Amino acid sequence: xxxxxxxxxxxxxxxxxxxxxxxxxxxxxxxxxxxxxxxxxxxxxxxxxxxxxxxxxxxxxxxxxxxxxxxxxxxxxxxxxxxxxxxxxxxxxxxxxxxxxxxxxxxxxxxxxxxxxxxxxxxxxxxxxxxxxxxxxxxxxxxxxxxxxxxxxxxxxxxxxxxxxxxxxxxxxxxxxxxxxxxxxxxxxxxxxxxxxxxxxxxxxxxxxxxxxxxxxxxxxxxxxxxxxxxxxxxxxxxxxxxxxxxxxxxxxxxxxxxxxxxxxxxxxxxxxxxxxxxxxxxxxxxxxxxxxxxxxxxxxxxxxxxxxxxxxxxxxxxxxxxxxxxxxxxxxxxxxxxxxxxxxxxxxxxxxxxxxxxxxxxxxxxxxxxxxxxxxxxxxxxxxxxxxxxxxxxxxxxxxxxxxxxxxxxxxxxxxxxxxxxxxxxxxxxxxxxxxxxxxxxxxxxxxxxxxxxxxxxxxxxxxxxxxxxxxxxxxxxxxxxxxxxxxxxxxxxxxxxxxxxxxxxxxxxxxxxxxxxxxxxxxxxxxxxxxxxxxxxxxxxxxxxxxxxxxxxxxxxxxxxxxxxxxxxxxxxxxxxxxxxxxxxxxxxxxxxxxxxxxxxxxxxxxxxxxxxxxxxxxxxxxxxxxxxxxxxxxxxxxxxxxxxxxxxxxxxxxxxxxxxxxxxxxxxxxxxxxxxxxxxxxxxxxxxxxxxxxxxxxxxxxxxxxxxxxxxxxxxxxxxxxxxxxxxxxxxxxxxxxxxxxxxxxxxxxxxxxxxxxxxxxxxxxxxxxxxxxxxxxxxxxxxxxxxxxxxxxxxxxxxxxxxxxxxxxxxxxxxxxxxxxxxxxxxxxxxxxxxxxxxxxxxxxxxxxxxxxxxxxxxxxxxxxxxxxxxxxxxxxxxxxxxxxxxxxxxxxxxxxxxxxxxxxxxxxxxxxxxxxxxxxxxxxxxxxxxxxxxxxxxxxxxxxxxxxxxxxxxxxxxxxxx
Numbered sequence: 019x020x021x022x023x024x025x026x027x028x029x030x031x032x033x034x035x036x037x038x039x040x041x042x043x044x045x046x047x048x049x050x051x052x053x054x055x056x057x058x059x060x061x062x063x064x065x066x067x068x069x070x071x072x073x074x075x076x077x078x079x080x081x082x083x084x085x086x087x088x089x090x091x092x093x094x095x096x097x098x099x100x101x102x103x104x105x106x107x108x109x110x111x112x113x114x115x116x117x118x119x120x121x122x123x124x125x126x127x128x129x130x131x132x133x134x135x136x137x138x139x140x141x142x143x144x145x146x147x148x149x150x151x152x153x154x155x156x157x158x159x160x161x162x163x164x165x166x167x168x169x170x171x172x173x174x175x176x177x178x179x180x181x182x183x184x185x186x187x188x189x190x191x192x193x194x195x196x197x198x199x200x201x202x203x204x205x206x207x208x209x210x211x212x213x214x215x216x217x218x219x220x221x222x223x224x225x226x227x228x229x230x231x232x233x234x235x236x237x238x239x240x241x242x243x244x245x246x247x248x249x250x251x252x253x254x255x256x257x258x259x260x261x262x263x264x265x266x267x268x269x270x271x272x273x274x275x276x277x278x279x280x281x282x283x284x285x286x287x288x289x290x291x292x293x294x295x296x297x298x299x300x301x302x303x304x305x306x307x308x309x310x311x312x313x314x315x316x317x318x319x320x321x322x323x324x325x326x327x328x329x330x331x332x333x334x335x336x337x338x339x340x341x342x343x344x345x346x347x348x349x350x351x352x353x354x355x356x357x358x359x360x361x362x363x364x365x366x367x368x369x370x371x372x373x374x375x376x377x378x379x380x381x382x383x384x385x386x387x388x389x390x391x392x393x394x395x396x397x398x399x400x401x402x403x404x405x406x407x408x409x410x411x412x413x414x415x416x417x418x419x420x421x422x423x424x425x426x427x428x429x430x431x432x433x434x435x436x437x438x439x440x441x442x443x444x445x446x447x448x449x450x451x452x453x454x455x456x457x458x459x460x461x462x463x464x465x466x467x468x469x470x471x472x473x474x475x476x477x478x479x480x481x482x483x484x485x486x487x488x489x490x491x492x493x494x495x496x497x498x499x500x501x502x503x504x505x506x507x508x509x510x511x512x513x514x515x516x517x518x519x520x521x522x523x524x525x526x527x528x529x530x531x532x533x534x535x536x537x538x539x540x541x542x543x544x545x546x547x548x549x550x551x552x553x554x555x556x557x558x559x560x561x562x563x564x565x566x567x568x569x570x571x572x573x574x575x576x577x578x579x580x581x582x583x584x585x586x587x588x589x590x591x592x593x594x595x596x597x598x599x600x601x602x603x604x605x606x607x608x609x610x611x612x613x614x615x616x617x618x619x620x621x622x623x624x625x626x627x628x629x630x631x632x633x634x635x636x637x638x639x640x641x642x643x644x645x646x647x648x649x650x651x652x653x654x655x656x657x658x659x660x661x662x663x664x665x666x667x668x669x670x671x672x673x674x675x676x677x678x679x680x681x682x683x684x685x686x687x688x689x690x691x692x693x694x695x696x697x698x699x700x701x702x703x704x705x706x707x708x709x710x711x712x713x714x715x716x717x718x719x720x721x722x723x724x725x726x727x728x729x730x731x732x733x734x735x736x737x738x739x740x741x742x743x744x745x746x747x748x749x750x751x752x753x754x755x756x757x758x759x760x761x762x763x764x765x766x767x768x769x770x771x772x773x774x775x776x777x778x779x780x781x782x783x784x785x786x787x788x789x790x791x792x793x794x795x796x797x798x799x800x801x802x803x804x805x806x807x808x809x810x811x812x813x814x815x816x817x818x819x820x821x822x823x824x825x826x827x828x829x830x831x832x833x834x835x836x837x838x839x840x841x842x843x844x845x846x847x848x849x850x851x852x853x854x855x856x857x858x859x860x861x862x863x864x865x866x867x868x869x870x871x872x873x874x875x876x877x878x879x880x881x882x883x884x885x886x887x888x889x890x891x892x893x894x895x896x897x898x899x900x901x902x903x904x905x906x907x908x909x910x911x912x913x914x915x916x917x918x919x920x921x922x923x924x925x926x927x928x929x930x931x932x933x934x935x936x937x938x939x940x941x942x943x944x945x946x947x948x949x950x951x952x953x954x955x956x957x958x959x960x961x962x963x964x965x966x967x968x969x970x971x972x973x974x975x976x977x978x979x980x981x982x983x984x985x
C-alpha cells in the first residue's frame with residue numbers, strides 16, 4: 019500500500035504509548051488533527067504540543083473551548099468537535115473502541131468510516147477492535163503495541179491497607195465523596211478527579227496528588243481515558259455504574275481500561291477492589307491481567323446524511339437503519355431527543371420553515387445537556403435560544419448577561435459550586451459558536467473568567483474537605499516529644515510521619531513553599547529535628563563518592579549530581595580556589611567540615627589534572643633567571659598571555675631560556691604566548707571560572723561552544739575574557755588563538771606594504787566570508803580596501819590549435835589550458851623567528867611555478883558574461899599593514915604583536931619586514947623585475963638556513979637535539 023492516504027490502526031492495551039506515538043507521527047507532518055475522547059485529555063495533549071511547537075500553530079477545539087491561532091497547523095479536538103473537511107495531512111482518533119459505546123459510539127463510528135487524512139490516517143484503541151476494523155476497512159494496516167509494564171491483581175484490600183500512590187475508582191458522586199472522606203480520616207487526605215470537573219479544577223486536584231501533598235486519588239472512570247497519572251495501584255470501590263438508562267455491571271474491557279492506569283512507563287502496577295465491591299472472579303482478573311477481551315462485533319451508527327428539508331425529514335433521516343450487519347442504529351441521543359421535544363412546539367415548527375432554519379434548529383439541538391436536568395427543561399432552554407437566533411440572528415447581550423450573572427457566585431458548598439460549573443458550561447458552549455453572540459471574544463472571555471473563578475473555589479472546597487493539613491499531625495508529635503520519623507526519597511522529597519514537608523537539596527532543607535506563617539515554622543522545626551540522622555548518613559555517602567559524581571558549574575557552583583552542595587571562592591592564588599559548603603546549621607559542624615573537606619579535595623584534584631602542564635612548569639627547579647620568572651607569569655595567567663602584555667620580557671629571553679620553556683609546551687606565537695594543551699574545552703571551562711573568581715566578577719562569562727574557530731566579539735564581556743577563553747577579539751568577531759597563529763604564518767609571506775589579497779587557505783582556516791575576513795584583518799591592524807573588477811576566465815583555444823594538440827604538437831606560444839590566473843608572486847616572510855624555519859624558508863624546494871618561462875606567455879583571459887550579456891563583477895579586498903597606529907583590540911593590546919625575532923620592530927615601522935630593504939631599495943635576495951613584467955618577482959625574507967639546524971619550535975626538537983649530542 020502506498021504511503022499516500024494509508025490507514026493504520028495502532029491497537030493494544032493501556033500504557034503502550036499509543037497516544038504518544040500518534041502525537042509524534044502528527045508532528046512529523048506539515049498539518050494534522052487528532053480527536054480525543056475527553057476535554058481533559060484534549061487539554062493535556064494541547065499543552066504538550068504547545069510546549070513542543072509553540073502556541074501560534076496549535077489549536078484547541080472542544081465543546082466549551084476554542085483556541086484557533088491564525089497560522090494553525092495542528093488541531094487538538096474532542097472527537098465530537100473535530101471539524102470536517104479540514105484537508106490535513108494527518109488525522110488520528112484516540113480510543114476508537116468507543117465506537118461500541120451506547121451513548122457516544124455513533125460519533126466515533128462516523129470518524130472511523132468517514133474521517134481521513136490526506137497522507138495518513140491513524141486509529142488508536144483496544145486490540146478488540148481489530149476484526150471489525152479489518153472488515154470495514156480492508157485497506158487498513160495494523161500495528162500491535164504491547165504494554166510496557168506488568169499488571170497484577172492484588173485482591174481485596176481495606177482502605178486503611180491501600181498502598182501509597184493509589185487511585186480509588188467510583189461511579190457516582192456520593193460514592194466518590196464517601197471514599198474521599200474515609201481516606202481523609204485514615205490516610206490524611208485525597209485528591210478528587212471527576213469528568214464533570216472543569217480542566218482548571220481537575221489540574222489543581224491532580225497537582226495535589228502528583229506533588230505528593232496527598233498519596234491517594236479518588237476518581238471516576240474518567241481516569242481510564244488516557245490521563246497520565248503516577249498511579250501504582252487502582253482499587254475499584256464499585257463494579258456497577260449507571261449508563262444513562264440503567265444500572266449495570268462493568269464490562270471486562272471497561273475494567274481493563276481503568277485498571278490499566280496502574281503502572282506508568284516501565285513501572286509495574288496492581289489493581290484490586292476495596293470498600294463494598296466484592297472480589298473479582300478469577301477468570302475476570304486473569305483476563306484483565308492478560309488483556310484478553312471479547313472482540314467488538316457491532317458498532318453504534320447514525321446516518322450522517324441528514325435531510326434538512328423539514329423537521330419530519332430530518333427526524334426520519336436520523337432514524338435510518340444501517341445496511342451493514344456490523345453496524346447498529348444508535349439509540350436516541352440527547353440532540354435527537356431535544357429535536358423531537360421541540361418539534362411539538364408550534365412556534366418552533368413555524369420558524370423551521372426552510373432549509374436554513376432547520377439547519378439552525380439542529381445546531382441548537384446539539385447543545386449538550388451539561389446541567390443534567392430533565393429533557394423538557396433542557397428543550398425549553400433550547401427553544402428560547404432558537405427563537406433569539408432565528409428572529410434576531412444573535413442571543414441578546416442583556417439576556418445572556420443576566421444568565422451568567424446568576425451563576426457568577428463563589429459561595430456555597432461543593433454541590434452548589436459543581437452545579438454552577440455545569441450551568442456555565444452551557445453558556446461557554448454558546449459563546450464558542452460563530453455568529454451566535456454579538457461580541458464573541460468578549461463573551462468567551464466572560465464565560466471563561468466565571469468558569470475559572472468557580473473552578474478555583476471548587477478546588478479550595480475539595481481541598482478543605484478532603485485534605486487534612488499536615489500541621490496538625492506535626493504539632494501533635496512535637497508536643498508528645500517523641501522522635502519523628504523522616505523519610506527522604508531518591509528525588510529528595512522529605513516526608514515526616516508520612517506527610518510531605520519539603521525537599522532536601524544536598525545538605526540544605528527547603529520547606530514546602532505553600533506553607534506560610536506558623537505552619538512554615540512548624541514544618542521546618544519538625545523536619546530538621548527528624549533529618550539530623552539523614553544529614554550524617556548523607557555526609558558519609560558524599561565523602562566516599564567518586565569525583566565523577568561531583569562537578570563544578572560555569573558560575574562557580576559545586577554540584578553533587580543535580581544538587582548544589584557548595585560554591586568556589588577566590589583563594590590566595592588563581593590556581594588555588596577555596597570552597598564554601600552549603601550545609602544547614604542544624605546539621606552540625608561535623609557534617610559541614612566533612613562536606614567542605616570533600617569539596618576541597620575534589621577541586622584541588624580537578625585543577626591538578628586539567629592544568630598539569632602548568633603544575634609541571636611551576637615545579638621545574640631547572641628553570642632559572644628570566645625563564646623561571648616568565649614561567650611564574652604563565653602560571654599566574656593560567657597558561658595564556660597576550661604577547662603585547664609581555665613583549666619586553668619575551669625580548670629579553672635568550673634562545674636557551676625559550677627552549678627550556680618550550681619543553682613545557684609553551685608556544686611563543688606572534689600574537690599570544692600560550693600552551694596549546696590548555697585550549698581544550700575542559701581546561702578552558704575551568705580557567706574561565708578561576709579567572710572570574712580572581713577578578714571578583716558577580717556573573718561569570720561562559721566558555722564559547724567547543725569547536726568554533728570564531729565567535730561574536732560581544733562588547734559587554736569583561737576585559738581579558740577572550741584571552742582566557744583562548745580567543746583574540748578582532749573586529750566584530752574573536753578568533754581562536756591557535757588558528758590566529760596559523761593565519762599569522764600565512765601572512766608572513768605576503769607583501770603587506772604593496773598590498774595582497776586573501777588566499778583560499780586564509781578563509782578556510784577562519785571559516786569566514788570575504789567581508790568577515792576583511793573585518794578581522796582590520797581588527798588585527800591591517801587596512802582593507804574594497805574594490806570591484808571584472809570576473810575573468812581563460813579564453814578557449816582556437817580550433818586549429820586544438821587539432822594540432824590532437825596530432826601531438828603543442829605550439830610554444832599556447833598557454834596551459836587549465837591555467838586560470840597568473841602565477842602568484844612569492845613574498846618574503848615578515849617576522850619569522852631566526853630559529854624557526856617556516857613553510858617559505860630557503861630549505862624548501864624552489865617553486866617552479868613562480869619562474870614562468872619567458873617564451874610561455876600567460877593565458878589569454880576574457881571577461882565572464884552574465885545572462886544579459888554584460889560582464890560580471892567580483893568584489894575583492896586589498897590588505898596593507900596599518901603600522902604602529904593600529905587600533906587597540908578588546909583585550910588591551912595595541913598594534914601588531916612582535917614575533918620571536920622582532921626585526922621589523924627595530925626598523926621603527928611596525929610592518930612586516932622583507933618586502934623592502936632600507937631606503938626603499940630591493941631587500942636582500944630580491945631579484946629585479948624583468949622587462950615587460952614577463953618574469954615574476956621573487957622575494958626572500960632571510961638568507962638560506964643551514965640544513966642541519968634544528969627548529970626548537972618543532973615538537974621533536976628536544977629528541978633530535980639529544981640524538982645529536984650523543985653523536
